[in-house]
Amino acid sequence: MNAISKIAANDLPLLSVRQLDKSFGARTACRNINFDLWPGEVLAVVGESGAGKSTLLRCLCGDQQPDLGQVLFTRRDGSISDLYDIPEPERRILMRTDWGIIHQNPRDGLRFGVSAGANVGERLMAIGARNYAEIRRTAAIWLERLEIDVARMDELPFTFSGGMQQRLQIARNLVTQPRLVFMDEPTGGLDVSVQAKLLDLLRSLVGELGLAAVIVTHDLAVARLLADRLMVMQGGAVVELGLTDQVLDDPQHPYSQLLVSSVLQI
Amino acid sequence: MNTAPVLIDVHKLEKSFHLHTQGDVTLTVLRGLDFRVTAGECVVLSGPSGAGKSTLLRCLYGNYLARSGQILVRHDGTMIDIATAHHRTILDVRRRTLGYVSQFLRVVPRVTTLNVVAEPLVHTGTPVESARAKAAGLLTRLGIPERLWHVAPQTFSGGEQQRVNIARGFAVDYPVLLLDEPTSALDPENRQRVAGLIEDAKNRGAAVVGIFHDHDFGSMVGTRWFDVQPIAKAAA
Ligand SMILES: Nc1ncnc2c1ncn2[C@@H]1O[C@H](COP(=O)(O)OP(=O)(O)OP(=O)(O)O)[C@@H](O)[C@H]1O
Numbered sequence: 001m002n003a004i005s006k007i008a009a010n011d012l013p014l015l016s017v018r019q020l021d022k023s024f025g026a027r028t029a030c031r032n033i034n035f036d037l038w039p040g041e042v043l044a045v046v047g048e049s050g051a052g053k054s055t056l057l058r059c060l061c062g063d064q065q066p067d068l069g070q071v072l073f074t075r076r077d078g079s080i081s082d083l084y085d086i087p088e089p090e091r092r093i094l095m096r097t098d099w100g101i102i103h104q105n106p107r108d109g110l111r112f113g114v115s116a117g118a119n120v121g122e123r124l125m126a127i128g129a130r131n132y133a134e135i136r137r138t139a140a141i142w143l144e145r146l147e148i149d150v151a152r153m154d155e156l157p158f159t160f161s162g163g164m165q166q167r168l169q170i171a172r173n174l175v176t177q178p179r180l181v182f183m184d185e186p187t188g189g190l191d192v193s194v195q196a197k198l199l200d201l202l203r204s205l206v207g208e209l210g211l212a213a214v215i216v217t218h219d220l221a222v223a224r225l226l227a228d229r230l231m232v233m234q235g236g237a238v239v240e241l242g243l244t245d246q247v248l249d250d251p252q253h254p255y256s257q258l259l260v261s262s263v264l265q266i
Numbered sequence: 267m268n269t270a271p272v273l274i275d276v277h278k279l280e281k282s283f284h285l286h287t288q289g290d291v292t293l294t295v296l297r298g299l300d301f302r303v304t305a306g307e308c309v310v311l312s313g314p315s316g317a318g319k320s321t322l323l324r325c326l327y328g329n330y331l332a333r334s335g336q337i338l339v340r341h342d343g344t345m346i347d348i349a350t351a352h353h354r355t356i357l358d359v360r361r362r363t364l365g366y367v368s369q370f371l372r373v374v375p376r377v378t379t380l381n382v383v384a385e386p387l388v389h390t391g392t393p394v395e396s397a398r399a400k401a402a403g404l405l406t407r408l409g410i411p412e413r414l415w416h417v418a419p420q421t422f423s424g425g426e427q428q429r430v431n432i433a434r435g436f437a438v439d440y441p442v443l444l445l446d447e448p449t450s451a452l453d454p455e456n457r458q459r460v461a462g463l464i465e466d467a468k469n470r471g472a473a474v475v476g477i478f479h480d481h482d483f484g485s486m487v488g489t490r491w492f493d494v495q496p497i498a499k500a501a502a
């Protein structure tokens with residue numbers, strides 16, 4: 001038995017996307033997208049503005065029903081379902097527990113009316129945690145892990161800097177120990193030193209927790225640092241998908257070559 | 267007669283670059299290349315600048331895509347074809363079998379030198395503490411003073427960064443090691459230290475393929491030369 005069949009027998013993809021299409025009126029945002037994502041794997045999605053990256057991410061995470069195609073996911077017990085075939089409440093639970101969604105703008109991912117601690121604790125309560133002291137303790141652990149001063153746990157998120165808000169959003173998502181995390185430009189809008197800190201944290205968390213992730217980014221250096229594989233999108237279609245270093249160092253498609261040659265050094 | 271196991275077996279490798287954004291030129295760099303390396307050998311690639319030495323190493327690592335041919339690498343006792351293997355297989359081969367050391371350290375912001383070196387070992391499942399102990403041993407052997415271990419190597423000198431890079435590349439006892447001018451910025455004393463590491467790798471049965479600017483260094487560590495010559499350029 002060769003290594004490929006060994007792998008295939010031992011674990012299933014966490015997510016399988018088949019012939020996914022999504023249009024807005026006459027405008028095609030995603031066209032015939034196919035790929036698999038395995039446990040622990042980080043996939044970066046790059047491409048020009050309007051290429052369909054955010055739309056794809058929304059279709060993958062349960063926020064936006066595609067027009068055609070399937071988003072198949074494997075549950076912890078090994079059973080496989082189509083994300084848009086399961087009842088809405090089940091999909092909501094999945095999105096709140098097994099998956100994490102980190103938005104570019106913390107306003108879309110945090111509740112600004114409640115404290116930082118409550119933002120983190122809320123996700124635990126959503127999966128049935130009721131012991132207040134326990135919830136608070138777990139929330140504190142995650143704030144600390146994301147390098148947020150626990151003394152500021154009871155402050156409202158608007159008193160935090162952009163980088164802190166982004167880290168709070170990540171803590172809120174990771175507290176339920178998801179297996180898969182979706183991120184849309186998680187470092188966009190932050191200045192470079194803050195970005196570096198966030199990236200370093202993401203990198204070690206992904207490694208330690210064995211998280212799978214789909215990360216939309218316009219920054220090829222971010223992709224190089226975080227991702228096992230790189231997907232290049234243009235005009236709603238995937239034009240190249242391969243090992244990150246291969247796509248960056250030996251791009252095959254004309255658009256990938258253009259993208260890579262447009263930046264100074266990655 | 268060499269009876270050591272074959273760890274790298276390349277058949278009829280062809281590599282070309284199709285440059286879409288530069289006038290649609292096709293540049294063929296390697297054609298019909300056969301190449302075989304057994305355990306305990308250190309094969310030194312020679313040939314003029316631009317001949318395709320680095321390209322060959324990168325194809326072996328799966329960093330460049332082969333156009334055709336086979337790139338077999340022994341992994342867990344099976345020959346895996348890097349040219350066609352599933353991406354997860356290639357990542358596993360890189361994790362446990364194939365080491366690759368280039369000329370430059372790719373620094374990750376905020377990661378300390380000790381962790382930069384220990385990281386590949388941790389990824390093979392070695393406990394963090396023993397990985398760090400091995401990393402410390404390598405850094406000592408390569409003359410990186412202990413006061414530098416707990417800072418990120420971003421601000422280090424070229425030679426220091428290169429030694430950190432070598433330590434990282436030798437952290438795992440890879441069965442196959444690919445070295446692309448890893449010693450270009452090192453003084454004679456430090457080159458000697460690297461020669462010692464390569465010697466140890468050969469002695470434990472690793473197959474090493476290296477490109478070294480310095481001919482004397484190549485003669486010292488190499489068991490054989492392999493010449494890479496430019497092929498006639500094919501037009502588009
Ligand atoms: N809700 C919507 N209604 C109408 N058109 C939409 C909607 N969402 C996206 N689109 C269109 O779909 C296309 C893809 O948009 P998408 O936001 O996915 O691009 P993107 O790759 O994320 O771009 P950017 O890098 O600028 O964020 C665009 O042409 C966009 O105008």
Ligand SMILES: Nc1ncnc2c1ncn2[C@@H]1O[C@H](COP(=O)(O)OP(=O)(O)OP(=O)(O)O)[C@@H](O)[C@H]1O
Pocket residue numbers: 249250283293295313314315316317318319320321322
């Ligand atoms: N990613 C790439 N895209 C396009 N062309 C490339 C790429 N990598 C290498 N080449 C071309 O392939 C040829 C061989 O390059 P390579 O770097 O393998 O040479 P080399 O023998 O290692 O030379 P040197 O001794 O100068 O390092 C060169 O003409 C180079 O321009």
Ligand SMILES: [Mg+2]
Pocket residue numbers: 053054055
């Ligand atoms: Mg977008």
Ligand SMILES: [Mg+2]
Pocket residue numbers: 319320321477
């Ligand atoms: Mg070279």
